[in-house]
Amino acid sequence: MSPTATDTPGAASAPAVPATMREALNRALDEALAEDPATLVFGEDVGRLGGVFRVTEGLQRRHGEHRVFDTPLAEAAIAGMSVGLAMNGWRPVPELQFDGFAYPAMDQIVNQIARMNYRSRGAAPMPVTVRIPSFGGIQAPEHHGESLEAVFAHVPGLKVAAPSDAPDAYRLLLQSVRCDDPVVFLEPKARYWDRSPSPAGAGPVEDAAVGTSRVVRPGRHATLVAWGAMVHRCLQAAEAAAEDGVELEVVDLRWLKPIDAAGLAESVGRTRRAVVVHEAPLTAGLGGEVSALITEGAFSRLAAPVQRVAGFDVVYPAGPLEPQYLPTVDRILFAVQRTFE
Amino acid sequence: MSPTATDTPGAASAPAVPATMREALNRALDEALAEDPATLVFGEDVGRLGGVFRVTEGLQRRHGEHRVFDTPLAEAAIAGMSVGLAMNGWRPVPELQFDGFAYPAMDQIVNQIARMNYRSRGAAPMPVTVRIPSFGGIQAPEHHGESLEAVFAHVPGLKVAAPSDAPDAYRLLLQSVRCDDPVVFLEPKARYWDRSPSPAGAGPVEDAAVGTSRVVRPGRHATLVAWGAMVHRCLQAAEAAAEDGVELEVVDLRWLKPIDAAGLAESVGRTRRAVVVHEAPLTAGLGGEVSALITEGAFSRLAAPVQRVAGFDVVYPAGPLEPQYLPTVDRILFAVQRTFE
């Protein structure tokens, strides 16, 4: 959208116009650090290096080594220190370097971060945003392409977001950091270089309110539901279907907890057919939840069972096999077709 | 069933007739240790003490300190050492003391145990059975009443079982230990003292084959699907409904991965109505998966959307609030009623 897009990360004082999701996230963090002196950004390699994906690039220089810093290589400690920092009035925005390395932090996230507000009956809120570069699609090493949204969405006390394009990434991240509840923020690393229309002029942060979804392409024959990089894949499928005169609506779920059940029911109530698409393995993936919510909310309108197109129930594979694992446009279209049988 | 039930754990040589689930599990471990010298039982307090629930009682004495031993208090190490032991030809049966303390072991379970066979292209199989006393209902301290089945069921490479009564606990545990794939075995601690008919004469271990479910009460008006302690709750609900002439079929899922999708479709195909019941919080619980599988497999037969009765999306509460959290007979019956509206 903006021809002035530049690689220089935006500073809060002189807002540049980020063109990629990486830059949009960088700018959101920059603004969050500027607007609230309690905000802290930390994790493995986020300081001097600026993060392995450069999402935190320039933040240490601009906000100081006290606000943006590298930690030792210890995920449980990174999540665990966030609890203590929050209890001492800070607003931590830790990064876990990759999805697969969230597991060592799982106990601190599930048993501590998610519960401290409850355990303390509201005395010790946890305004922690755990950023995790997530999902596959970049032919990375093992454990660098995992989809953990179902695990986090199952945890009471957590909220979970996953942006699908640059402008929304900006809005959702600011929304998350400002939220007084813990948010697990899953960044689709395959879309870091996405150049969707810029956040500047893309509507206010409030448009990404917790628990809202958005229709990224309207349609009337069936609804595709996705999040993260799979939204783009669904848009491709919708494009292909349009050539055959089939108009697919694409819903970007974006808040994976709480889920916009009403929005899903509204869309599928109109289209009467739904396909949910995700990268995570099929079984016990969030697709089951979405399928159940749609069925509960729009049963009498449903012309066919909700279809799920997901990763297979296999270990996320190495490079050459990745395209065989991830949902393809073809698989999405086959599933749409099944809703018409 | 057996009036000769005794508190003395059964020894492989002199099979007593276990009357409780605790004893049935103890006997299964005893036999597993006896039948394969590669089998090892270890974990926190499982040796000298015999486990906090006495499931491993007497095993150290009978099979030696080398086969049944206490470890340091370190769940990641307990899971992680299992990988190395399995690579060296052993058949580890580690215990994690309580459900909530599986989180510190999550990285080793998900990123290592579940993947080593795949990573090694079958050269390094992982015949590991991770036993976890699980679920709520005993008014225990925090983290001692959690339901993690959805998390484990989502992980490629794992199999997941949860028994609901003594005889099936015996069969399922032996089946799991003999399985050459890693099994996460979730024991409903609220049912450890359950005195269902004894495993002796209750059918061969093969009847608990991986991926099979079982109908524990036949019925024709609607199907209740549950696992662990909720099977008993569903049987209570079916009993109550029967008084009103409503015949509910109760399916004990027991294998939570792989799930017996065909069995579910068959039952619901007959009854045309289904309610899935679990203790775990609703959102992204295994109920979503079960609901989606039933809807996919029996859509044209379904008279109403599959209903889910689950724990609320709240942190598992302390004692007095526990009965308000767990699915009640009333809630199950309300849900059945909704399938008739």
Add this chain to the structure above:
Amino acid sequence: MLTREEAPRLDGDPALPAESARRLYRTMLTARLLDTEAVALQRQGVFPAYVSLRGQEAAQVGSAAAMDARRDFAFPTYREMAVALALGVDMAGYMASHRALWHGGLYDPMAARFAPVNAVVGGPVPHAVGWALGEKLAGRSGCAVSYFGDGASSEGDVHEAMNLAGVMGAPVVFVCQNNQWALSVPNERQIAGGSVAARAAGYGMPGVAVDGDDVAAVYTAVREALERARSGDGPSLVEALTYRAAPHSTSDDTSRYRDPDEERAWAERDPLPRARAALEAAGHADAAFFEQAEAECRAEAERIRDTVSAAPEPPGSDLFAHVYREPTEELARQRRVWQEEVA
């Protein structure tokens, strides 16, 4: 690090002024009496279970007394009742956790500067480091005190926290109460090398093992560690060698794994008589004091017992009240289901 035998023997020469020494004794005594009441409450079915701190009164009261309750912050496990007492926590609110009214307890942890009861062994240790780091970042002078057990020392979180504290120079004092047992597992099968205090050197921080049944020794060691932390010299570790005189919890049966002689032998090390003897030896207290203390502490323990026993159960709607600060529509919907189908 020092072994139990080499640890400074301070009861003859307490660093504590008389009034403070008497106060510590009274706190220890109240803790002992309240602990006894709590075990009784469990037998009566008022508490579903209870974890006794019997034997650890000196370790807990001595360490807590060294804190500055206005600016420091304690991160307990599930067995730090006497720490709570020494810090002035609302004790009926604290004991509510054992009555299972609310897992974290019903006191205000922020006001009390005593974090909610935490049942994950090792889990709260990184929290203490984070809090301490937050204090340093803010330029304030508070220190965190992190409590954990000998069993907890095996957990990865404890290592990560200590390393983090060392690298960051966080003002935190790690207090390990080595009560010799982690449920049924003794030190020999738990602690490679045999000493938690010895681990400190590996993180470049001071580590000391003190006689954990000597309240003055614990007080002195923790006070020194806090002074070091407060003056910017970073973390340190104090291992208080003590004994879990009671079973792990009221559900436990020690006869399955430990020698009754060991429990009997403990009587000689019981920190209560030792503190009393030290007070007497130093001339800080007379028979009248002990008589009055006994009566007043008992009254206090009974008052707490009665208050927690009579406390109302939280309403079912509390299930939904504290999950989020910013409520969600979905949870409001579930609350309605609960209202209609359960309440």
Add this chain to the structure above:
Amino acid sequence: MLTREEAPRLDGDPALPAESARRLYRTMLTARLLDTEAVALQRQGVFPAYVSLRGQEAAQVGSAAAMDARRDFAFPTYREMAVALALGVDMAGYMASHRALWHGGLYDPMAARFAPVNAVVGGPVPHAVGWALGEKLAGRSGCAVSYFGDGASSEGDVHEAMNLAGVMGAPVVFVCQNNQWALSVPNERQIAGGSVAARAAGYGMPGVAVDGDDVAAVYTAVREALERARSGDGPSLVEALTYRAAPHSTSDDTSRYRDPDEERAWAERDPLPRARAALEAAGHADAAFFEQAEAECRAEAERIRDTVSAAPEPPGSDLFAHVYREPTEELARQRRVWQEEVA
């Protein structure tokens, strides 16, 4: 523990007989040449990424050479290419991991006694302890060697594994390659106290820091540790002080975080010229040897390069082949979906 300066200087007085010393040199040289080829393959797009071990040849080859390849077992991370080479692993199968053909590599880890490539920092360390314990339980004499980095030393798993090994007396040698950097984070911000070797004392096990760029020193230290483990005296820790001469991976940019002077200074410590000088000084090798070694090692590196480059991509059905030993119906169903909709 010893600092780099105090570490035994063994290259003038190698514990290695001439033939062994020459063999180690050749392995190091092949590793260096293959590493260089691998970086080139990444630039050509054959490898999506590559992690270079440049600078760590002595630490890896010296430690691996101390193992008994018939009975010991190595647990690597993702940077132990020269260990694999020294242990005789099928190197095209090993490099297949970097070509992303299969994450764990395409060699047989059980036959090679070299576990699959493991990308979880700290994750494989408890595996080594489990394997070693299994050896002890079976009454066999093998030892496990656990490789990890300076960054990994911060992970909880490493602590839990070391404590477990100590408590159980497992025959395992922990080899920490401290290459000064964990991605962009230097030792000062990673290792509280500054020494991984110093941690060993806290677990009651011997810990030694050796000059990791001196192949004989590493060999000697690990051999001693293995002898100790094999004779039943339990685990020990060897910290090989070395340097990551290349970027963390081919995706990394060191100019963002480290001084180019530091990289330049490393040239003096380069283990290759040092090993060559030691061989010459000891009269173990002459110019003809080095000439022949260069040619043969280069041919070997090129052969491996060509084999891995030409290796076929695994078929899509491999996605489903190794998830379980005992296949499930559900996965068979998914395989059919894949066959119909993707293949």
